[in-house]
Amino acid sequence: MSARTAELSRRGFLTGSLLIAAGTVLTTGCSTDPTGASSSGAKTTLNVWYHAYGEAGTQQAVIRYATAFTKANPDIAVKVTWVPGDYSGKLNATLLTDAAPDVFEIGDFSEAMARRGQIAALDDVYGSARSDFNTNALGSVTVDGKLYGVKMIDDVIVLYYRKSVLAKAGITPPTTFDGLAAAAKALTTKKGKGLFVGNDGIGDSPSNAVWSSGGDLVTADGKVAFGTAPALEAITALKRLHDDKSLLLGFTTDWWDPSAFTQGVVPMQWCGLWAMPAVQDALGDDFGVLPWPASKAGGTPVVRVGGWTGCVNAKGGKVAAAKKFVQWLWVQQTDLQKDFAESYGFHVPPRTSVAATAKKLSEGTAKETVALAAKHGKHNPGTWDTAVSSTFNAAAAKIVAGQGDPAALLADAVTKAQSQIDKQLGR
Template sequence: MSTRRPELSRRGFLTGSLLVAAGSVLSTACSTDPVGGAAGSGAKTTLNVWYHAYGETGTQQAVLRYATAFTKANPDIAVKVTWVPGDYSAKVNATLLTDAAPDVFEIGDFSEGLVHRGQIAALDDVYGNAKSDFNANAIDSVTVDGKLYGVKMIDDVMMLYYRKSVLAKAGIAPPKTFDELVAAAKALSTKKNKGLFVGNDGLGDSAVLSVFSNGGDLVTREGKVAFGSPQALEALKGLKRLHDDKSLLLGFTTDWWDPAALTQNVVPMQWCGLWAMPGIKDALGDDFGILPWPAFKAGGTPVVRVGGWTSVVNAKGKNVAAAKKFVQWLWVQQSDLQKDFAESYGFHVPPRKSVAATAEKLSEGAAKEAVVLADKHGKHNPGTWDTAVSNAFNAAAMKIVEGQGDPAALMADAVKKAQSEIDKQQGR
């Protein structure tokens, strides 16, 4: 369920829509275009609810089951579940400009641009007394100008996996500092294998993680680009050491989101997500451990990235009140369904603290440790971190780690480009 895994890896039993009313499935559509309302069902309102095409088996059946339970409890509201394959983000953004826009839809990393364009509704009233039960990342990531514009559905935690036996055989302790990570990656590299995999491009999340790990920031809450700071530049220049040492696996058959490089003994350390843990455990048993991205230096902080998916309401839709009712019912009130969605289809952390605390699969071992790491060291990308902004940063970071040009000049140019894009987002 990571926001960055390619859509080609996803599958589902239906590529279209199902209309649910009064607790049962009424009809089928063969495209994602809206169909007629729940004629004859007794429903006064029909909600169109969009999901991206999750690859985990059973997810689509689950969201249909949730919709059925909702319509049974609210027979005046029908729900059309639309399963969207392909480039989900592009389809959502395009459809929001038309009358065919969904009433409720999910998004990956939260986008403040949707708020500034008036496309999603504030949901403070949806949370009620449950707000304090959502973890800090889940609240902070959807807050714009003091208001809440989404309800987090699942947290995807990303961290560093390592092979216990391989490190132990080499006499290497699990790295707790960036210097130790660099040294371990170099020592574990051989003529056939590399010591660390962060992504096929050699960058992945590592540039963002490095900035955070040195006490830097990407963009401030006020929308000012911050990755041009001395802390950020220092960390990115330090990241170049992994490239100079030729310790990174490049161009593998799958990217960082898939654990194959680790489980197939191609690398002993890999950045990956919690969603991969069941597969890693099946392949390696208990011969793995997890770590945050280490602090860059004294005074820095370890980092794990927290992504996931968030449910939002179309502010320009005709059924805002009913849409809010659906989001509240499913993602605030139904703790059993929230736990089911996180545990049964893939492997994720429920954003509600009380729900996460009762999730059996997260109650022991490395999974429990991942929940602790996310709570202690979790960082989410800023809501302004759209494709244009992140591309400007990553392009400069890539040149820095590859030794192409003056780092300060490269980052200054990236800051200028990114700030221009953020100013457009915020209508400045």
């Protein structure tokens, strides 16, 4: 899941820490100071953070992985810390303290963390396996030619639609934004709306609009790119969904959860591959997936690719042991990588050889989704931090609400975002 910028976690569950020492699980509650390592004989204790995945069994899986690592490396104990709620905010705050984790995952990769020296370069961790990671997995963690993380999973986000509902309405799955807007309007009734992109009515739609116009958010050299005329036209077109009152707003869960779709509240929803097992359980084969459609005929369809990346705290004092853990789990243990991708919701393994053996992703709609990601996948640039994305989305929200001149709003967002990116890059 997209990854994804870590808004309030899409998976909110239990909290606490578990210490894995010599294969034994010791509960340490919420403490940031693990205990029991000395009695286990371990010379080093790693604090490893995960956000609170909502897919059942994920927490137990990462504990099992930690246990297997410690069994193979008895000199290193592992404390698994499960963090609910605003994971990104908690992580950024804790990294400034002595309680900072040694290993942690992040959603959309942040170049700023590498430039600030918070995360270690991991080129040596990859070794000969580097060529087995897909282009997105490598490109998204590269800063000035060095790799600063190991992608754990690729989270693919697509447009789900109910085959039977669209067929009954005589609607062909849309391939352009005009088609999507028309379908959403036609499918909106007194009983429900036609489309769900997020409780705020925005979600990923502004960035999708930019990409679907053939543009980009930020260039590789850190120049804001979302201020073009085609991008402005595509973002402004989103207003149509709001004017038509076609969007579901304020549902009990947000876009990352498939409940609105599986419960028949909407016939179309922007959601992730991770939700597909739940969709299959509820609807059988009465659903399909599409990319976010091109802004115009002949344009660029969009599939959002996020995910989670394992990083090592460069300032934690346990870099060597932390690298060993990341290498063992996310480079060497291909069976565990496949388990993590297939068994707790669906995710795409970043390793091409592992993805090729992921049986659950090699058939039906899951296979189609993986193919769409390979063809149309887009990931947020490393400079797309909270400040930059918030600036962009705030302007887009005003544009679709008709609160000001669209060109002026977007131009102002370009100026502010460029200033924020320049600060990141130290220029």
